[in-house]
Amino acid sequence: xxxxxxxxxxxxxxxxxxxxxxxxxxxxxxxxxxxxxxxxxxxxxxxxxxxxxxxxxxxxxxxxxxxxxxxxxxxxxxxxxxxxxxxxxxxxxxxxxxxxxxxxxxxxxxxxxxxxxxxxxxxxxxxxxxxxxxxxxxxxxxxxxxxxxxxxxxxxxxxxxxxxxxxxxxxxxxxxxxxxxxxxxxxxxxxxxxxxxxxxxxxxxxxxxxxxxxxxxxxxxxxxxxxxxxxxxxxxxxxxxxxxxxxxxxxxxxxxxxxxxxxxxxxxxxxxxxxxxxxxxxxxxxxxxxxxxxxxxxxxxxxxxxxxxxxxxxxxxxxxxxxxxxxxxxxxxxxxxxxxxxxxxxxxxxxxxxxxxxxxxxxxxxxxxxxxxxxxxxxxxxxxxxxxxxxxxxxxxxxxxxxxxxxxxxxxxxxxxxxxxxxxxxxxxxxxxxxxxxxxxxxxxxxxxxxxxxxxxxxxxxxxxxxxxxxxxxxxxxxxxxxxxxxxxxxxxxxx
Ligand code: UDP
Numbered sequence: 001x002x003x004x005x006x007x008x009x010x011x012x013x014x015x016x017x018x019x020x021x022x023x024x025x026x027x028x029x030x031x032x033x034x035x036x037x038x039x040x041x042x043x044x045x046x047x048x049x050x051x052x053x054x055x056x057x058x059x060x061x062x063x064x065x066x067x068x069x070x071x072x073x074x075x076x077x078x079x080x081x082x083x084x085x086x087x088x089x090x091x092x093x094x095x096x097x098x099x100x101x102x103x104x105x106x107x108x109x110x111x112x113x114x115x116x117x118x119x120x121x122x123x124x125x126x127x128x129x130x131x132x133x134x135x136x137x138x139x140x141x142x143x144x145x146x147x148x149x150x151x152x153x154x155x156x157x158x159x160x161x162x163x164x165x166x167x168x169x170x171x172x173x174x175x176x177x178x179x180x181x182x183x184x185x186x187x188x189x190x191x192x193x194x195x196x197x198x199x200x201x202x203x204x205x206x207x208x209x210x211x212x213x214x215x216x217x218x219x220x221x222x223x224x225x226x227x228x229x230x231x232x233x234x235x236x237x238x239x240x241x242x243x244x245x246x247x248x249x250x251x252x253x254x255x256x257x258x259x260x261x262x263x264x265x266x267x268x269x270x271x272x273x274x275x276x277x278x279x280x281x282x283x284x285x286x287x288x289x290x291x292x293x294x295x296x297x298x299x300x301x302x303x304x305x306x307x308x309x310x311x312x313x314x315x316x317x318x319x320x321x322x323x324x325x326x327x328x329x330x331x332x333x334x335x336x337x338x339x340x341x342x343x344x345x346x347x348x349x350x351x352x353x354x355x356x357x358x359x360x361x362x363x364x365x366x367x368x369x370x371x372x373x374x375x376x377x378x379x380x381x382x383x384x385x386x387x388x389x390x391x392x393x394x395x396x397x398x399x400x401x402x403x404x405x406x407x408x409x410x411x412x413x414x415x416x417x418x419x420x421x422x423x424x425x426x427x428x429x430x431x432x433x434x435x436x437x438x439x440x441x442x443x444x445x446x447x448x449x450x451x452x453x454x455x456x457x458x459x460x461x462x463x464x465x466x467x468x469x470x471x472x473x474x475x476x477x478x479x480x481x482x483x484x485x486x487x488x489x490x491x492x493x494x495x496x
Pocket of ligand 1 (some may be wrong): 018020289291293295318357360362380
């Protein structure tokens with residue numbers, strides 16, 4: 001197929017779990033298909049991105065004006081990872097104020113006379129449904145990009161759209177979703193806190209409900225998953241959405257994770273981390289991270305630390321301040337961990353504690369890594385499976401509960417360790433789950449086999465060889481063809 005050198009505008013929500021896969025998609029469109037990409041975000045995120053893009057990239061970064069302090073946020077707070085949980089909602093609400101500036105930017109791009117082709121298509125975040133009317137106004141086709149997998153997205157979408165009808169009767173803890181009655185039952189504890197408490201009337205659910213409804217007007221959805229791995233979820237999603245859904249995953253950055261930071265920001269130089277992993281036997285290290293915005297409570301952290309120590313497993317643990325502390329709190333080992341824990345694990349060379357942020361993909365791709373204790377944000381899931389690493393799931397918010405349900409029930413690569421940020425966890429229970437996955441138990445062997453199968457499926461999907469294209473490679477081409485054709489239709493209809 002000839003390369004389609006189109007100009008595409010991309011606009012992710014301001015969170016690492018969104019910016020990273022958007023950038024990975026931008027790189028694929030640029031490197032594999034020769035597209036011109038304009039990636040839009042707020043000034044602080046653009047500054048971070050510009051320092052982490054590879055030097056030879058043609059991706060154009062464009063700032064959209066935004067002043068966080070105008071919205072009751074700390075200054076320069078333009079990304080969920082620098083906000084405590086209660087402020088994240090404010091960033092979502094503030095994002096609605098970007099609409100007039102976004103329209104101005106599109107006007108500028110469409111009328112730009114700098115040798116660039118006019119943009120044919122706009123790919124924006126699932127939380128930016130309001131961009132769709134602007135895309136159509138300027139004669140561009142529009143695609144929503146879901147950074148969440150098919151099953152998680154379908155469940156979350158269905159739940160949000162049906163919430164008013166799902167009001168849980170008191171005493172009823174299980175429910176089915178009207179869009180997919182054949183799925184195994186869901187449990188009320190698989191709803192995020194806000195949804196559970198408010199039945200969908202809390203401000204975040206209201207925001208999401210509106211955004212999802214607006215997204216129904218898009219021309220199609222691009223999604224970071226793999227058709228062969230996520231068949232049921234994609235079937236559900238297409239049923240709700242009734243529009244093309246192109247599964248183009250896994251979207252992984254070609255160099256690092258595009259958010260490279262100085263070694264000292266990791267709390268540990270990257271080189272030292274690699275040396276430590278190199279010194280460990282194959283498949284002996286547990287990697288623990290709850291993503292870029294979630295964290296556990298202090299008592300959960302204590303139990304987890306005790307479990308790690310008593311299991312005797314090697315581990316790398318990315319620690320964000322517990323729920324009771326400010327997101328920027330300094331590291332307080334005496335308050336967060338059992339007495340002497342940090343010194344003991346150092347002395348025994350058993351574990352590494354990394355403050356706030358670690359080079360996740362590098363850790364997951366290392367042969368010493370055995371399993372990943374994760375909140376099961378979708379990027380983490382994909383990054384783990386692409387390296388054949390089984391998961392211990394501890395979902396905390398939004399669609400993560402459904403990701404875990406899917407990985408446990410349908411893919412067989414995950415054991416659920418705990419659910420939510422307020423549940424009681426016991427160290428004995430964590431140890432038993434760790435051992436069932438990491439030891440040479442029947443369960444452990446089976447999960448490793450399934451994770452290796454998932455890895456093969458994912459790698460096959462990415463193939464682009466003479467005479468053979470994997471399903472994700474084909475889907476990306478189909479998407480581009482549809483995007484370009486839809487634009488030509490607009491062109492012919494005189495909209496230009
Ligand atoms: N990430 C990372 N280092 C960390 C924590 C997160 O590199 O210490 C990256 C991770 O590789 C993934 C993204 O941040 O690409 C997190 O996305 P995910 O969907 O897993 O979770 P979210 O942060 O959106 O809850």
